Amino acid sequence: MKAIILAAGAGTRLRPLTDDRPKCMVEYKGKSIITTILGTMHHCGIEDIAIVGGYKIDVLKEHLKDQKIVFFENKEYEKTNMVSTFFCAKKWMDDDLIISYADIMYTDSILQKVLFEPSLISTSVDLEWLELWKHRMDDPLADAETMKLDHIGNIVELGKKPKSYDDIQGQYMGLIKIKKEVFPHIIGFYDSLDKDAMYDGKNFDQMYMTSFLQMVIDRLMPIKAVLVHGGWIEIDCIQDMESEMFIP
Secondary structure, three states: OOOEEEOOOOHHHHOOOOOOOHHHHOOOOEEEEHHHHHHHHHOOOOOOEEEEEEEEEEHHHHOOOOOOEEEOOOOOOOOHHHHHHHHHHHHHOOOOOOEEEEEEEEEEHHHHHHHOOOOOOOEEEEEEEEHHHHHOOOOOHOOOOOEEEEOOOOOEEOOOOOHHHHHHOEEEEEEEEHHHOOOOOOHHHHHHHOOOEEEEEHHHHHHHHHHHHHHHHHHHOOOOOEEEEEOOOEEHHHHHHHOOOOOO
């Protein structure tokens, strides 16, 4: 089992905390986000870890100089989004793989549950997302995204703008597992996409990860929802830094 942490973004909504460091180096409860993520992975037995950096990557490398980390770089991080960052690490896609956003923290038990899910592709989905969102913002529906599941727990729809809370059976977290036998299909599918098309209002380079996952569901194979009940947090703005919703 390997892991890729996607850490290329500048974290503009966390400025001035990110003026001199990447978003994942911002401290939550006295410890950098990336240190917490790496600790969780180590606790769960994942030692082969790569980070795809971009903004202030040299600062990140220095911060983690004592860790055995493989680094990839998204040199176009200012013009691209999470999917482009992910595929900067194609060389790392030769084993079962955990993919984690670099601005989320989650408990060992959540990661273990994703690790033990046998499906070819799976992603954690928080059923108790509303409690967290209410602590983060005045209008949870304005920021939340759709999540619709079928009767066997496969994702039917994610990442769209919800019309009501009925469209949200849970929230996508940014923690994914893909088994190694799937990667030739995933890479081939990505490479086959129209580079001049628009994807949920974004061009190819700025495609959202949820847009890509929706296309995988629609055109390639199912994605299983690994259902969890809280136990994580996303750090996206200064208000999130003050949250007591997560104990690392």
